[in-house]
Amino acid sequence: MRGVVMHGAGDVRVEDRPDPVIVEPTDAIIRVSAACVCGSDLWPYRGLEPVTEPRPMGHEYVGVVEEVGDQVTTLRPGQFVVGSFWASDNTCEICRAGYQSACVHRVLMGTIGTQAERARIPLADGTLVATPGVPADDLVPSLLAASDVLGTGWFAAVAAQAGPGKTVAVVGDGAVGLCAVLAARELGAERIIAMSRHTPRQELARHFGATDIVTERGAEGVARIRELTGGLGAHSVIEAVGTQESVMQSIGSARAGGHVGFIGYHGEVPVEELFYSLVHLHGGPAPVRRFLPELVEAIWHRRIDPGAVFDLELPLEEAAEAYRAMDERRAIKALLRP
Amino acid sequence: MRGVVMHGAGDVRVEDRPDPVIVEPTDAIIRVSAACVCGSDLWPYRGLEPVTEPRPMGHEYVGVVEEVGDQVTTLRPGQFVVGSFWASDNTCEICRAGYQSACVHRVLMGTIGTQAERARIPLADGTLVATPGVPADDLVPSLLAASDVLGTGWFAAVAAQAGPGKTVAVVGDGAVGLCAVLAARELGAERIIAMSRHTPRQELARHFGATDIVTERGAEGVARIRELTGGLGAHSVIEAVGTQESVMQSIGSARAGGHVGFIGYHGEVPVEELFYSLVHLHGGPAPVRRFLPELVEAIWHRRIDPGAVFDLELPLEEAAEAYRAMDERRAIKALLRP
Missing domain, CATH: 3.40.50.720 (NAD(P)-binding Rossmann-like Domain)
Incomplete structure (x- = not known):
């Protein structure tokens, strides 16, 4: 599959990367419908955080479930889902207190890289929130915004x-x-x-x-x-x-x-x-998962339109331009369509 | 009257100081029944904060009202009172939100010095809480503790x-x-x-x-x-x-x-x-005034005995020894009786 990799400050490339596979029985694989560039991605892009080896990029995502592990019970292929940049079990004491971004089993999605055609989502039952159905295309940016920003x-x-x-x-x-x-x-x-x-x-x-x-x-x-x-x-x-x-x-x-x-x-x-x-x-790292159900619901019923923050939409292949536009503040936020 | 003055690191003296007088019509003058040495008094004592000029010491106090200004309406001479180390009007928006230590009219008692026989208490109506009557002598340390610690x-x-x-x-x-x-x-x-x-x-x-x-x-x-x-x-x-x-x-x-x-x-x-x-x-600087009514009530009815923190009691004249004992951690907290 195609995916974004940062090789160093200012050096973002779209490359062939291995297709993700189920690793843990609690994983899901999603086909990414939309991803985006985060303000935090600009820190290494600007050389303010070191990039010591090629790094798959992206931690915001919405998409369609393609495959689930044996222990995933609440999701099935074909569902449209929104997740956060921390994968979390949503059952531990910290998650139950509303701090899923500090889940005792958390996995940082940034280490997986969702600026790609597909992504493995750990702890899928705890991490992903399914929308009531397949969203209208114009709702996708707002659902993607819920994922992080x-x-x-x-x-x-x-x-x-x-x-x-x-x-x-x-x-x-x-x-x-x-x-x-x-x-x-x-x-x-x-x-x-x-x-x-x-x-x-x-x-x-x-x-x-x-x-x-x-x-x-x-x-x-x-x-x-x-x-x-x-x-x-x-x-x-x-x-x-x-x-x-x-x-x-x-x-x-x-x-x-x-x-x-x-x-x-x-x-x-x-x-x-x-x-x-x-x-x-x-x-701190936002426990987005705490808020996702209410945010998805508000977006679904068009009470809020956070997708308005995306003022640039590009194909995944043009990710380098998305980074440049945000770095130069020509864009508030750039959406990538794989 | 006699009062404690710090002249420099490690140099605490009990000296004659002018008797306090009513300056503002909202002031009260109290005869101090007990005062004490605060952990924060040890910072300048240890040379960790500069002492640029002789400094009257003390910001914790309980005592008996001797005189009130023309605009004081809730207090009268003879009442036993507890106050906090910030004088506050207790009516401004910040006070009403429970942050009397940031009162828009606040006065820091540390600039007045309550390790003394008498003290002027600004904004007396807002600052002082009267006890239901004259307390038994063994309640005085606990009431004094309520003042700060x-x-x-x-x-x-x-x-x-x-x-x-x-x-x-x-x-x-x-x-x-x-x-x-x-x-x-x-x-x-x-x-x-x-x-x-x-x-x-x-x-x-x-x-x-x-x-x-x-x-x-x-x-x-x-x-x-x-x-x-x-x-x-x-x-x-x-x-x-x-x-x-x-x-x-x-x-x-x-x-x-x-x-x-x-x-x-x-x-x-x-x-x-x-x-x-x-x-x-x-x-931050504790808004003690927020809690004083409930603390005084709990002490009055002997539900709590915070006065147990005082493991040294000395006459005001021996204030220098009180400072030394706390500095050397021979005492947890020293009470001074004028």
Whole structure:
């Protein structure tokens, strides 16, 4: 089969890779209907994370089940499924507490590579959520978004305790940040401040429910959020960039007792600043599986359209251009059709 | 009046200081019945924080109201009162959300100095909680504990979401850590693991409700907590030391989705470790005022005896010895009687 492999910074190729086969009796094989390029794929692409050997790429996917292992009981070939970037059993104590991304048996899909024609999905019963039927073609981007970018934005919004009566600030206008705006709206937030200085992204933020746009960054961004919130700061802040600066900007933008949900994993937080801020801080690899059933349901009934984040669609063979477009910020998010 | 002044590292003196007077109409003057030395007072005492000019010391206090300003409506001379180390109006939006330590009008009592015969208490209506009557003398230490060390331990336990069905680990066997053990018990925790290697402190931890004692520290301490919790980590971890190492030990001891409540403000947290731990992190200057009414009530009815943390009682004039005893860990916590 054909699949995307990264050979080094800036060097993404579509190559022949071995067809996946059932390895564990809990596996499923899916034919990938759509995959995409993640913001996190850009870290090695930009040379900010080492690529020591050729690396199959991709961890977001929707597709059709082709084959299941002997112990798979809830899925059958022909079903259309959505999964997360962590395979999880969904039965262990950690999964039952809603943290499937830390499942005691978890497998990272990024090590498997879903930017490909087919993919092996470990722990299929726990990982995959089947849609009610074969989706209309225009629903596929939104279902694919649920696989990571929406699920991650949703988790960040839940971690930030976005909800009724709350003012929510979203730091970052990438696909996750934009999906977090949508999540905050769905969770009932009263006011949603999107921090963005790019017109098309501002427009999408408004489409997803942003009530205010702030273009300032860093200390000026913090000052502007405080100005908009009576000097107190936002109740909820969603960090959706992933840099030291954005984490500190997020902590600074939240009021005492407020909540910061973060997706970034770079930099350091000085304990003293966190201490005096009195904010709650929670984030990490999103347990997307926790939210998938409700997200799939909302997409299926067309209540939400997170697929709007895909502003570029290319055949799998043109993956290198998809990476380039995202790297150069010509595209918010690129969808690949095998 | 007589009061404690720190002149530099290791240099604590009891001196004549001006009697406090009403400055703002919302002030009260109290005669201090008991004050004490805080673990945080040891940071400048040990030269770990600079002392640039002579500094009145003390921010924990109970006492009797002697005089109130014109705008004080809920207090009258003769009442016995407990207050927190942050004076707060208890009416602003932040106070009403339970974060009185970040009150928009807050005043830090440490700048006033309560290791003295008398003290001015700003924002008296919001800051002070009166007891139902004049307390029996043996209740005074527990009421004093509520002023900071119990209130801080309680906040850390609440921040760590200690409660029914939870396994709680407490990192640190100082007075705050020991009070956090008591708080975890009162909040209904199922299992409370105290991390301590000092026999008298282990005994007090057990008296306060610890079900397990762990003597290992650092990575070994983390490994032991994981061993005791089926490999998953504790649901709730209370960081009650205040060093970089203890913060990291606390994050490492919590399970994914678990909660770490912290009181420390030194060091840096690498975002990546926090990210992959998937824990919730919350701490800061404890909003003791939030908890004071319930703590005073529980002490008044002798349901809890946090005053047991005081294992040294001295006249105010011997404050220098109180500091030395705590610095040398000969005392868990020293009470001063003016």
